[in-house]
Amino acid sequence: MIMTSELTKLSQEIRAGNRAAIGRAITLVESKRTDHEDRAQELLSDLLPFTGKARRIGITGVPGAGKSTMIEALGKKLTAGGHKVAVLAVDPTSQRTGGSILGDKTRMSSLAADTGAFIRPSPAGATLGGVARRTRETMLICEAAGFDVVIVETVGIGQSETAVASMVDFFAVLMVAGGGDELQGIKRGVLEIADLIVITKADGGNEDAARRAAGEYRAALSILSPANPSWRPEVCAISALEDVGLDTLWQTVGRYYDTMRDEGALEDRRSEQHVSWMWSLLNDQFDAIVRRHEATRGEIASLESLVRKGEITPTAAVRWVFKLLRLDRE
Numbered sequence: 001m002i003m004t005s006e007l008t009k010l011s012q013e014i015r016a017g018n019r020a021a022i023g024r025a026i027t028l029v030e031s032k033r034t035d036h037e038d039r040a041q042e043l044l045s046d047l048l049p050f051t052g053k054a055r056r057i058g059i060t061g062v063p064g065a066g067k068s069t070m071i072e073a074l075g076k077k078l079t080a081g082g083h084k085v086a087v088l089a090v091d092p093t094s095q096r097t098g099g100s101i102l103g104d105k106t107r108m109s110s111l112a113a114d115t116g117a118f119i120r121p122s123p124a125g126a127t128l129g130g131v132a133r134r135t136r137e138t139m140l141i142c143e144a145a146g147f148d149v150v151i152v153e154t155v156g157i158g159q160s161e162t163a164v165a166s167m168v169d170f171f172a173v174l175m176v177a178g179g180g181d182e183l184q185g186i187k188r189g190v191l192e193i194a195d196l197i198v199i200t201k202a203d204g205g206n207e208d209a210a211r212r213a214a215g216e217y218r219a220a221l222s223i224l225s226p227a228n229p230s231w232r233p234e235v236c237a238i239s240a241l242e243d244v245g246l247d248t249l250w251q252t253v254g255r256y257y258d259t260m261r262d263e264g265a266l267e268d269r270r271s272e273q274h275v276s277w278m279w280s281l282l283n284d285q286f287d288a289i290v291r292r293h294e295a296t297r298g299e300i301a302s303l304e305s306l307v308r309k310g311e312i313t314p315t316a317a318v319r320w321v322f323k324l325l326r327l328d329r330e
């Protein structure tokens with residue numbers, strides 16, 4: 001059990017940038033023990049006034065798109081320029097595949113060894129919602145510890161892009177140019193939430209293909225109605241290996257923040273994210289209550305079975321659950 005005085009000390013150490021303290025706090029946030037959850041919330045409330053000053057950047061792309069290589073190259077430039085960079089991963093598959101992000105950490109070895117950088121693999125968690133919550137809270141801890149750039153990386157699997165886009169200010173989608181229909185490999189929904197499309201590996205004879213792909217994405221984006229009225233998504237081509245386009249990319253990020261701040265849109269985006277975060281927590285909690293509550297837990301399996309066989313409708317099952325919880329009179 002961690003006592004309040006210890007939490008105060010932990011909070012102070014985090015704000016001083018103490019790495020061991022950051023690690024302990026993240027362990028607390030990732031713990032599934034109820035007493036740890038209470039402590040974690042107490043700690044986060046204490047840290048909250050010191051958060052929010054970082055640039056929160058999300059990055060997605062299929063495996064092999066060049067995420068790790070770009071994050072390492074960009075991260076090293078940023079730390080050389082005096083920034084403190086935290087890299088967090090959201091990987092709902094890491095548990096099943098035995099930790100794919102660990103391989104990434106090895107690949108980002110020179111950034112990992114950088115004193116201005118902090119790399120954290122994806123927390124193990126059964127649900128994407130659980131992983132996302134822990135990542136958001138880890139982001140707050142890193143911000144309180146003085147990291148001014150937080151990069152959240154995800155593989156383009158399931159709903160993980162949406163989860164990451166809903167916790168960052170700026171969302172970049174990495175694509176590799178390579179023969180055929182350039183737009184094949186991307187889910188349309190991802191294009192709609194991107195603030196920037198990055199064509200990677202524009203080097204070694206691949207420059208023309210990258211330029212063509214960039215043109216096609218620009219055309220595709222121009223016919224989508226912008227999700228963000230303050231910012232039109234952009235497209236750039238980079239080579240992380242040859243350091244081409246990374247400075248321009250970071251300037252684009254800077255321009256994004258200037259524009260969003262001028263229009264008060266950054267604050268709006270974050271406020272909306274907080275509200276939808278609240279609702280997704282509430283959904284998760286309600287789900288957990290229904291599964292654990294003594295009035296309902298014995299009924300779930302048979303309700304699922306009846307719904308599966310088509311003997312009752314899902315709506316009828318939900319009404320029954322509400323009746324059992326005595327919530328049906330609202």
Ligand SMILES: Nc1nc2c(ncn2[C@@H]2O[C@H](COP(=O)(O)OP(=O)(O)O)[C@@H](O)[C@H]2O)c(=O)[nH]1
Nearest residue numbers: 062063064065066067068069070201239240241
């Ligand atoms: N030619 C070239 N290869 C790259 C570049 N960036 C990444 N790669 C290679 O592409 C492969 C996948 O890169 P990686 O960063 O691990 O992709 P991730 O799975 O998205 O993290 C590796 O073999 C990299 O060396 C680049 O800018 N140019």
Ligand SMILES: [Mg+2]
Nearest residue numbers: 067068069104
């Ligand atoms: Mg990687």
